[in-house]
Each structure stands twice: as structure tokens, then as C-alpha cells.
Amino acid sequence: MSKKLQNIKAIQQMLDGNHKFQTKKTVGFSDADTTAKRNERHEVGDIWEEADPVTGNVYVIEQRDGFRIKKTKNSEVFQQIRDDLSRFNKCPKQTCTCTNPQRIDEKMRRIHDMCFDCVIEMEHELKKSGKFEEYERDRVRNNALAWLRSAEQDINLLKQAYTQSTQFVSNSSGDLETWAAKMTPEEFEEKIQKEFDRFKENFLKKLNGETEINDSND
Numbered sequence: 001m002s003k004k005l006q007n008i009k010a011i012q013q014m015l016d017g018n019h020k021f022q023t024k025k026t027v028g029f030s031d032a033d034t035t036a037k038r039n040e041r042h043e044v045g046d047i048w049e050e051a052d053p054v055t056g057n058v059y060v061i062e063q064r065d066g067f068r069i070k071k072t073k074n075s076e077v078f079q080q081i082r083d084d085l086s087r088f089n090k091c092p093k094q095t096c097t098c099t100n101p102q103r104i105d106e107k108m109r110r111i112h113d114m115c116f117d118c119v120i121e122m123e124h125e126l127k128k129s130g131k132f133e134e135y136e137r138d139r140v141r142n143n144a145l146a147w148l149r150s151a152e153q154d155i156n157l158l159k160q161a162y163t164q165s166t167q168f169v170s171n172s173s174g175d176l177e178t179w180a181a182k183m184t185p186e187e188f189e190e191k192i193q194k195e196f197d198r199f200k201e202n203f204l205k206k207l208n209g210e211t212e213i214n215d216s217n218d
Helices: 003-016 031-039 073-086 103-112 116-129 132-163 185-207
Strands: 047-051 058-063 068-072 166-169 176-179
Touching (some): 132 185
Antiparallel strands (some): 047 058, 058 068
């Protein structure tokens, strides 16, 4: 078997939990040792590791009030990845107290990459320093540009829908039917694209405080 195929096989065995390094017994842990560890008294919040005497898999155990939580060691890695993806990267680490994000925090994370309380504190500091109006203008501008990008995507989808023929299987006969395009690309350009391009130009000029363009042909 080639080295590449052996590597693929080894990875699959590890994913299935059947790799030789996962299934061999761990040296230094007897059944008695494992039983003794399980019967040890722990304080609430204690976290430790235990090895399964049969499979050799390592588990992370956490003592809770009246019960214990047992997770594979890999699950700790995956949880860390999930935590990294959901963290608020721009929150001041020294003062942020958001340990249980709510819906409003998630909304602020998408906009500011900060929790709600930190956004409120940040805007309060901007008001104190006299920079809030500039910040507010930039936020309105960024929202407007994001909306314009979304509108451009809609126009592109509309162009595909109007200028491309559509094929589908008829439910009644089972035959392949073709519906002709509603417009040619040239017609779309003349009737829709030009109008949108003019709207976009005026939109940007208004956003920048410039004079709008008037079409003398209207």
C-alpha cells in the first residue's frame, strides 16, 4: 500500500476511534487506578483527565454541583474553535463582562464585533471626545454602501433571470421544455441596467454631498 493511502487509512481510523494509538491500553493506568481516580473527591469546578483502560481514549472530566461532565479531549478543541468564532474581538478585554451573550449582543457583534454593553461604552466615550457625529456619519455611509452592494447583486440576478432561457421537465409529459428568455442582453442593458447605473451614480453623489445628475432625455 502506498504511503499516501496509508495516511488516508490512518486518518479514517482516528476519526472512527479505531486507530492503534487510540485503542491500545495506556501504560501506567490499571483498572484499580482508574477506579480510584473515579472515586476521588473533587470540588465543584475541578477539571481533570482520565484515560479509559480499554480504549486508551483520554477524557476531560469536570466536577459540577452533584454531578460530573465527561467529554472527549477532542471536544475541548472543538469547543475552543466554536468559542473563537463567537468571541467579540473588539471588546476591551480588561473591562468586558459579556460571558453569556444575548440576542442583542450577537446583533452588535455582526455590526461592530463588540457586545452591546461595550458598544454603548464606546459611543459614550466618542460623545465625550466630540467624535460621535463623525462616527455616526461613517456608520450611515457604510450602511448605505452595503445596501448598494446588495442592490447590485440583485440586478445581476435579475439579468440572469431575464436574459437566459430556462429548461425544466414538464410534470404532465415528462418532456424537457424550454422557456425563452424575456429579454436579450441588449434589451436588458437599455431598459434596466442603464436606469440602475444612473440611480447608482446619483445615489453616490448624494451620499458624498454632490449635485445629482439630471437626464435631459427624460
